[in-house]
Amino acid sequence: MRYTLGCHLAYKVRSETLFIFNLEVAQLQRHRDLKESLRLGPDLPVRRYVTPDVANRYAAVLVPPGTFSLDYEAEVTLAVHRADPAGIGETAVKDLPLDILPFLLPSRFVSSDRLAPFALAEFADAPKGFERVNRICNWIHDHIAYVRGASDGETTADETLLKRAGVCRDFAHLGTAFCRALGIPARFVSCYAYGLVPCDFHAVFEAYLDGRWWLFDATRQANLDGLVRIGVGRDAAEIAFATPYGEMEPTGMEIRIDRTDGADEAGARTTDAISTEEPAPHAGAA
């Protein structure tokens, strides 16, 4: 399915500010025919950096004091990989490709070490594989309330568990933490989400099962087969849509995503397992 999407960001910049943006659509094999444009006002030079491990796309812009705006537009055909969840088992830690192993480690907001006793107590006996991660999402959906303003930029997964409230960022951190605590590699994903109301940058997570990364959304607010990936990372710190170094304040923000090949607003949520990244030949694979 083909999507048109984009965002408009505006800032009032008080002192020269370096912005690191991570909001362009990821260049994946299953993101086909990607057409995109990035316009800045004023028109400033952009430095670019793509990470060697997971191919996140960063754009750095040094902005002088004054008003500043960014407009990103893209069109992309999302060709997801679908599978029957029932057939997806876990990959034993011993069989994981070595470049996947860092996604078992705790990170700033994914305190999987602190949450290990909780995760083991709740999910150790669940059927292994897709079903176990699905139960994790169900548990989060049933036990954590989606409350705007319930968290801030320093909120960790263990705090969310206690507060029982958060936003998509927190749901994704908690799901990621439970997975890692159980020996399932997991990573934080930022994306444009078709069907999300109101539209916004969305955060979900991926778990590595049976040799590839599968998408999960514990908020259940968007269609898994309508998620257009921006970046993946250990947690939200790595892939904020904008990381500013300087004095500024946001003055406007709009995000949009639409179907270009016929709407299906009423379309039911998929029950398939969805993946958008093709397994690569891994370094150090078994």
Add this chain to the structure above:
Amino acid sequence: MRYTLGCHLAYKVRSETLFIFNLEVAQLQRHRDLKESLRLGPDLPVRRYVTPDVANRYAAVLVPPGTFSLDYEAEVTLAVHRADPAGIGETAVKDLPLDILPFLLPSRFVSSDRLAPFALAEFADAPKGFERVNRICNWIHDHIAYVRGASDGETTADETLLKRAGVCRDFAHLGTAFCRALGIPARFVSCYAYGLVPCDFHAVFEAYLDGRWWLFDATRQANLDGLVRIGVGRDAAEIAFATPYGEMEPTGMEIRIDRTDGADEAGARTTDAISTEEPAPHAGAA
């Protein structure tokens, strides 16, 4: 100067265990004529993985139940880069190569976001550059007691600040956190440390100043020009010398490092700034 070094690790393995070791000497341009051997008992296959960003060397071994030992021996000539600290200033964030920026982000044990108010209050007015990081080390050395057993594997930099006690791991996390909070990229470094008594794996940190990474040791327990690097990372989670997945217990551990070209046990600590990594042509550099 040429060093001979190595370690002996022994384990009693109860259930099949995957060990990820990160204890071999880093392959750096300034680590010259590296000769090394890794012997396992029993002799098991080793899978290897070198990270694409900072070239950490991981060795994965799947060990069946029983006794298991590892012996690593290496010889290396350490050709450090020396400079006068007085001439080393800071690199403004806007001038940093983009692949360095992740080392400004908080990580699991380096809670630089939480420590930002403290770091700014104590160090914002210090002279910028090497001198500021040196003052950070002095502050840590003067305010944190080196106490074995004062921390555990989940201790974060902000906890160390409150407890006022820790081991080399904690000193390095706190130094790293203060630097990141001040806009100075910093990373955790594991190494063999000539002159450390008693000999052990050591943890120090590097700060990125004036275009390259410089070594700092807030514990002041080793010679900066006698540190043979193993790995670098966001924090200790990424470069533990051994990360076991399975049931086992350590039963023995010895680390050693000696000079092979004439001893200088009485040698004074260097007052030079020391760096062991050559600046690379950076992606996205200004």
Add this chain to the structure above:
Amino acid sequence: MRYTLGCHLAYKVRSETLFIFNLEVAQLQRHRDLKESLRLGPDLPVRRYVTPDVANRYAAVLVPPGTFSLDYEAEVTLAVHRADPAGIGETAVKDLPLDILPFLLPSRFVSSDRLAPFALAEFADAPKGFERVNRICNWIHDHIAYVRGASDGETTADETLLKRAGVCRDFAHLGTAFCRALGIPARFVSCYAYGLVPCDFHAVFEAYLDGRWWLFDATRQANLDGLVRIGVGRDAAEIAFATPYGEMEPTGMEIRIDRTDGADEAGARTTDAISTEEPAPHAGAA
């Protein structure tokens, strides 16, 4: 039933130390025919203080350097109040005597404010009254492992919830915290516990329901009708059996409690609701 009980404590005192002991049997109406003796070696003066609110008995001893021992022996007939749990409802906060209200507030180790979202989510819908507190105990018993060494003197109820492990002190703090979060006054209780194996000072908690304090033990390790109260308080900080101010180390500790009127070692646990404190005419009662 009549019990004989006591304790022996021994210390090596390095610098003059003030000990505050809280280990004598509480003087309650239902603690009948209390006979007791407190012997110190050496024989030092004792200052005494009984708190005006809950009648805790503190004994202060100033001990010079050297060895020091305390032997406490008591005999008491415990005449518990029994009731059918089914008939015990909750007292609405608006109907609580005002001197009970402090036991709704959070305290150092009873972080009921932090645990409120969790408590409400798990127990808000449980039948009110004894049954709700009973479910809290069941939940704790089922979800928290009794593990010696899992906690220390600074462990709070929210930490215990995450660690899923603790000792009697932690079980009592967590039960107290859940109750307070739900608007049920609760307090920490130290006691001699008949049937506890191995014998030790025990910690349980009391909840205020239908006009009186009822005993609860989430560890299920002792008989509720065999608990001889020492003190009650907001949490463990207030009623440690010994609070030393000075340099010393414990060198011995024995606690014992036996029936004097015929053993019933094989006696089943009571299913009655048990209370040992008579309701007093309360200041500010409705």
Add this chain to the structure above:
Amino acid sequence: MRYTLGCHLAYKVRSETLFIFNLEVAQLQRHRDLKESLRLGPDLPVRRYVTPDVANRYAAVLVPPGTFSLDYEAEVTLAVHRADPAGIGETAVKDLPLDILPFLLPSRFVSSDRLAPFALAEFADAPKGFERVNRICNWIHDHIAYVRGASDGETTADETLLKRAGVCRDFAHLGTAFCRALGIPARFVSCYAYGLVPCDFHAVFEAYLDGRWWLFDATRQANLDGLVRIGVGRDAAEIAFATPYGEMEPTGMEIRIDRTDGADEAGARTTDAISTEEPAPHAGAA
């Protein structure tokens, strides 16, 4: 000096709500000729409770849904005890009256146990007595920024130390925590504060030195000899000016305090040590 003071509080009550107010002037020997009135709208019954240990005055009102207001007015002559700070030493823990000892224990927001290493490192060598507590206030004033909104109702003293920012409540908690960590009994004090701009309920703390309680204000925002006490407690939890049990929202709040015997707006801050509570014959005194 004679003061006229008072407060006006207004609420919109959604469900029947029990309010516990603690805002009336404490009945102290040095609070002379206290005249006061409490008017409620609507005129509802008030239950009263005075705590047996520190004589806090609580007023409980059960309010039905609708609008609710409270107006308190008082006149009082404040006859403070003054002394030369230079002559005020510390009372050794062994010489403390036993009913003072609870004010050495940690409480919910006064995490003196966690702050002990920090307190000892910073203040152990300061001259004992008034001077040491004065240095604690200086340190807090110099290192913590007074920032509205920097904290919330769950903020603890150790968090304030890290955040380096807070309001009067946080300054008082931190001062209290440092004192307790050093073996100096300390308690949280709520009061009307002459000279505070803008006028509000104020929080300061008292330390027990040389046999009596002395006032300290680390915010330095009010005159120590113009503080009219409301309540004292372990921390803010015990003496909130209003603790509501029910659904309601505050809709108005005004606090005022003026001199009735001639203004001295330009009066300099006192440098005397100030105390407003007469030492009582203590239970269990040495």
